[in-house]
Amino acid sequence: MAELSNAAKPDGKALVDIYRRMLRVERNDDAIRATLRRGRLQMPYYSARGQEVIPAAISHLLNRDDQICTIYRGIQDMVAKDMPLKPLWAEIAGRVDGTCKGKGGPMHLTYPDMGIMVTTGIVGSSMPIANGLAWAAQLDGSKKVVVAYFGDGAANIGAFHEALNMAAAWKLPVLFVCANNGFAEHTRFEDGTAVDFISKRAAGYGMPGYTVDGNDADDMYAHASAAIDRARSGEGPTLLECKTFRFLGHVLGDDDFYMDKAVKAAAMEADPLPALRARLIAEGHATEEELAALQASLEAEIAEAQEFGLNSPPPSLDELRRDVFAEEMPA
Amino acid sequence: MAELSNAAKPDGKALVDIYRRMLRVERNDDAIRATLRRGRLQMPYYSARGQEVIPAAISHLLNRDDQICTIYRGIQDMVAKDMPLKPLWAEIAGRVDGTCKGKGGPMHLTYPDMGIMVTTGIVGSSMPIANGLAWAAQLDGSKKVVVAYFGDGAANIGAFHEALNMAAAWKLPVLFVCANNGFAEHTRFEDGTAVDFISKRAAGYGMPGYTVDGNDADDMYAHASAAIDRARSGEGPTLLECKTFRFLGHVLGDDDFYMDKAVKAAAMEADPLPALRARLIAEGHATEEELAALQASLEAEIAEAQEFGLNSPPPSLDELRRDVFAEEMPA
Amino acid sequence: MTEMIKMNGIQAINAAMMQAMEADPKVLVLGEDVGDREGGGVTGTMKGLSTKFGTERVKSTPISEQAIMGAAIGAAMAGYKPVAEIMMMNFTTVCMDMIVNHAAKLRFMSGGQTSVPLTIRTLTGAGWQTAGQHSDFFEGWFAHTAGIKVVAGSNPADLKGLLLSCIDDPDPCIFIEGGMTLFAPGEVAADQGPIPLGKAKVVVPGTDVTIVSWSAQVLRCQMALQGLAEAGISAELIDLRTISPWDRECVLESVAKTGRAMIVHEAVRSFGPGAEIAATINEELFGQLKKPVKRLGAPECPVPFAKVLEDAYIVQPADIVAAAVEMMG
Amino acid sequence: MTEMIKMNGIQAINAAMMQAMEADPKVLVLGEDVGDREGGGVTGTMKGLSTKFGTERVKSTPISEQAIMGAAIGAAMAGYKPVAEIMMMNFTTVCMDMIVNHAAKLRFMSGGQTSVPLTIRTLTGAGWQTAGQHSDFFEGWFAHTAGIKVVAGSNPADLKGLLLSCIDDPDPCIFIEGGMTLFAPGEVAADQGPIPLGKAKVVVPGTDVTIVSWSAQVLRCQMALQGLAEAGISAELIDLRTISPWDRECVLESVAKTGRAMIVHEAVRSFGPGAEIAATINEELFGQLKKPVKRLGAPECPVPFAKVLEDAYIVQPADIVAAAVEMMG
Ligand SMILES: Cc1ncc(C[n+]2csc(CCOP(=O)(O)OP(=O)(O)O)c2C)c(N)n1
Numbered sequence A, B: 001m002a003e004l005s006n007a008a009k010p011d012g013k014a015l016v017d018i019y020r021r022m023l024r025v026e027r028n029d030d031a032i033r034a035t036l037r038r039g040r041l042q043m044p045y046y047s048a049r050g051q052e053v054i055p056a057a058i059s060h061l062l063n064r065d066d067q068i069c070t071i072y073r074g075i076q077d078m079v080a081k082d083m084p085l086k087p088l089w090a091e092i093a094g095r096v097d098g099t100c101k102g103k104g105g106p107m108h109l110t111y112p113d114m115g116i117m118v119t120t121g122i123v124g125s126s127m128p129i130a131n132g133l134a135w136a137a138q139l140d141g142s143k144k145v146v147v148a149y150f151g152d153g154a155a156n157i158g159a160f161h162e163a164l165n166m167a168a169a170w171k172l173p174v175l176f177v178c179a180n181n182g183f184a185e186h187t188r189f190e191d192g193t194a195v196d197f198i199s200k201r202a203a204g205y206g207m208p209g210y211t212v213d214g215n216d217a218d219d220m221y222a223h224a225s226a227a228i229d230r231a232r233s234g235e236g237p238t239l240l241e242c243k244t245f246r247f248l249g250h251v252l253g254d255d256d257f258y259m260d261k262a263v264k265a266a267a268m269e270a271d272p273l274p275a276l277r278a279r280l281i282a283e284g285h286a287t288e289e290e291l292a293a294l295q296a297s298l299e300a301e302i303a304e305a306q307e308f309g310l311n312s313p314p315p316s317l318d319e320l321r322r323d324v325f326a327e328e329m330p331a
Numbered sequence C, D: 001m002t003e004m005i006k007m008n009g010i011q012a013i014n015a016a017m018m019q020a021m022e023a024d025p026k027v028l029v030l031g032e033d034v035g036d037r038e039g040g041g042v043t044g045t046m047k048g049l050s051t052k053f054g055t056e057r058v059k060s061t062p063i064s065e066q067a068i069m070g071a072a073i074g075a076a077m078a079g080y081k082p083v084a085e086i087m088m089m090n091f092t093t094v095c096m097d098m099i100v101n102h103a104a105k106l107r108f109m110s111g112g113q114t115s116v117p118l119t120i121r122t123l124t125g126a127g128w129q130t131a132g133q134h135s136d137f138f139e140g141w142f143a144h145t146a147g148i149k150v151v152a153g154s155n156p157a158d159l160k161g162l163l164l165s166c167i168d169d170p171d172p173c174i175f176i177e178g179g180m181t182l183f184a185p186g187e188v189a190a191d192q193g194p195i196p197l198g199k200a201k202v203v204v205p206g207t208d209v210t211i212v213s214w215s216a217q218v219l220r221c222q223m224a225l226q227g228l229a230e231a232g233i234s235a236e237l238i239d240l241r242t243i244s245p246w247d248r249e250c251v252l253e254s255v256a257k258t259g260r261a262m263i264v265h266e267a268v269r270s271f272g273p274g275a276e277i278a279a280t281i282n283e284e285l286f287g288q289l290k291k292p293v294k295r296l297g298a299p300e301c302p303v304p305f306a307k308v309l310e311d312a313y314i315v316q317p318a319d320i321v322a323a324a325v326e327m328m329g
């Protein structure tokens, strides 16, 4: 496996910002789950609890107009990229103030204003479309980069292969970010994937590929920096396989019968969120009080978004005729 | 790139048999083209002239009940596997005595009796189906091996990726045989493929992969032997990238404007067919007379098949209602 | 008297699989998460199979639908009877080549030398707020494809019997599991065997209007029966069960009697499967109809997420009653 | 008077591309072999574009249809107007997910925040002995898919004008190139501009029977005109041009006049696009028809190789005449 030659290191400010994004993701995830439990939301929900470092470190390094294509488990990728939470909550509640007017829901959240371009429910499909956005950026000469998020299971589908080959052949400014959480639904990584490290597949496209500790802010920062620099300078795509663990099963309600109990317990014990918090304090990058205040302000933002979303009215039935095409369909 | 540790060598008898298969392919190809020129056949024709060593060496090593899935350019793979030529000619003429009763034509020739299971016109699709045949062989405990033939361009399509990963994960007895003739229709290998050697992709599936001189009988024999042994003994699939050159363009009538003239001239100069013939004589494996007799007998066989095929009657219109399902469709 | 067992669609499908795998060692299962270690399928329809018949015959696969279908096609050509799961019908779009260009065509293109006795099981249906990429009914596409049969049961007994027939069938069948039909309970004879493909069932006889439906929409039609009765309408409800080849005789006989026909499906109305049935009725019963054939299907838009929109997207029992009332007027 | 130029469909498509790329730097081209170094497309429709507009705007791609469609979708979302070639319509099966679950749905699923102004060009048609995997007409599938327009011209002027409209259109369009229509010559105005989508054309007016067709079958309908005239039948031939959304007004007005309708398409008849048109005519003109609507399409089988079979597979001019004679009887 490839090793980075020159690993950029996050300074204290960067680490605090990465932590802020992680906490925003985690607090929001917690609020969604609580709201689902109380029956005030109905939807299939794919929590990414435990995987927060990945989008937090990447989003810290992205510009506002850099773009992402993500998947059903991608709410974390949006929240880490500072998507405003009100339209997000209204959307997952299926309300008219939702970013998609309630028509897309959690699996199709979109917010182009901050580069959140596509959320797909089809495994593998974030990648080919990310290429197209990157091709446009290349044609524009805009220096934008595009991130395609996906899971380990998605590395076995045809779209992955076609997208990586084309991105490399065309030197597109894309980061292929694979959150390898060890499972595709209930299937173990090693049962579906004939290679020990997905990053090894990069060599088949003449592309750099790295296996990264996706729960480690330093490692994520270093690899994401290198990949973003490479993309921005026109050298082409990078594949990052980010090893992590999914604490809450595939979809909310899924129990963990298919997981090794000890492995799961160890993963949860090593929860990256409190670990980074402790480190920030230990290394003097933030105080207990500052982090408590951060948390309080995030929780207030989330509570406000939640109230906004749940109180937004449902969309009108006319919406079935709108946005099919640019022109409204006849009644 | 991987190197074989233990390269099996073809003996004189093997080399003669490989030459026989090559000559059968080449003489048959020549007859098809002559017949097309004379207007006695109408069909799109994808000649594989120049690529004969690949299927000849592999077919020499296969058993009759080993199976192949091939592509529109696959007539050579069938003829090398000793498919009888009468039903082949009747099929390409669209006649009732064709192996498919004239319904499949050159792009869908099938002859299960000798393991010729699928011919597909969809790039990449030979591979997933070969897996299924191999899975059946594995379940049967039959020790059969299955060959999936395809081109270099097909190595960029999703089906390639999915099939290689599954074959490796399931340890299926498959040979993935890529005839890398440097072009996908008119697109140069290096313009579509982001890696210098397709064989490098094998590592992404934990599978052995080799780049072989597809015009060299020794090299092909050695690698095919190793791959077949591996498959037969239950160790799983192998990817063979066989470098070769397509003398007659993508489809008959296609000129060669997209080819480097010098490269093409050099490739044709190095035509593997006369080269192997000269070697057989030089090394004493066969005499001029024997080879002349071989050629005469092949030409007689081909001429007979051609007459048979072109004189076979067209299928009845009832055939449109047959073989859609096992039960005939109502009139 | 045969014992009747109360079960839901999931259990019925499971019972069919158990029975088929027991009876014929050539029956195989493959798909994502179908093994017991992975939970026996997302809805649990495959539970217990890998434990009972082994992980060689019941294989959990990578997320590689083209490879899944390819493996199933190849094994079928070699004499096995694979039951391949494509988890949701929308995911057939990633393996349409394997289904349409290969599974459906190999028998014909080979002049009958090869055949593909394959069953594709796939789940779908709006009503679960899974939105645009997890709810589509594409039966019309497959019905328009020569060489593949399209099957969809609406109740546990039919699900079991039809699945057994798909597995037995010498040709590829796509067996559609409408989400609602998996959870609706019903009575299944302990010895429920195969139910012939291509045969519809008159669920309720009637004299005023023929309603043709399948899969989950049969359940919504049944919910409409009381409303229809209250409106004084005697509806004959036909569950098509096989969409291709469909039971023209049964439908035409009924419409010849009632003079009015309505087709209710979940798929988009435009260019949908209902059009074929409507067109055929018009061809065969020209001049004998009291009213134009009505087609109730989804509006021309993707399946929306918001509950209010999703409810409006699906043809509801009230829509069926209203349409019948209008036809009687 | 505008100058009329004689050209075939290939040249017309090429002229449309030249005009569109010249007028709007956002227009892009991608597909296998579309660059001039690769010959400008298998039929030469893209000839000269990469030389004139550069290989950044005109990109030959790997054989990766999912990646081609993905690149086109993403670029379209970012404000470009890509024209993506899927060489043959049967190959849309390897990228149906990108077309159906993404291109067609992203505008709706995003609540109108994103859009996909994409044109997919694709070639098809029986008659070239390319058999089961290179000849299918799948327009019915796409017409049944909300969010994508389905377009097919039959003559050079329409091919040019319709393609210009597809490129201009703010939504995804699939532009079908029937093989026969590429080689048939015609007259095209030097300044031929966009022809509106959704508008049919009355090719020949008539009073006895309305014939609705599109793509290559319009040419076979035209070949039937003499036979129809000899049989004393005055046929009104309508070239639908856009299959979805189709021009109901034009068709219904004509059938209201003639009282007889026939739909002729190359796709398989069963569950085919003709069924929608037939069903709609029956709904809207119930009681006003002199004869049941006739649908002429391919039999339910894959496209065969042998010339005799292929000829029998395609609806031929003689079949059209025979059907019309029967309707008049
Ligand atoms: C093409 C396709 N096949 C199957 C599915 C069903 N499915 C949804 S998520 C999932 C597992 C994906 O695993 P992975 O890529 O590892 O991502 P994770 O869910 O672990 O984040 C599957 C099989 C799908 N959505 N799309």
Ligand SMILES: Cc1ncc(C[n+]2csc(CCOP(=O)(O)OP(=O)(O)O)c2C)c(N)n1
Pocket: B073, B121, B122, B123, B124, B150, B151, B152, B153, B154, B155, B179, B181, B183, B184, B185, B246, B250, D032, D063, D065, D087, D091, D094
């Ligand atoms: C899915 C698909 N896309 C495109 C084509 C059109 N096509 C036929 S052959 C070919 C080139 C294939 O090149 P390669 O795999 O190198 O094989 P070769 O023809 O050189 O033997 C293409 C693009 C096809 N048949 N199927």
Ligand SMILES: [Mg+2]
Pocket: A151, A152, A153, A179, A180, A181, A182, A183, A184, A185
């Ligand atoms: Mg995973």
Ligand SMILES: [Mg+2]
Pocket: B151, B152, B153, B179, B180, B181, B182, B183, B184, B185
């Ligand atoms: Mg090639």
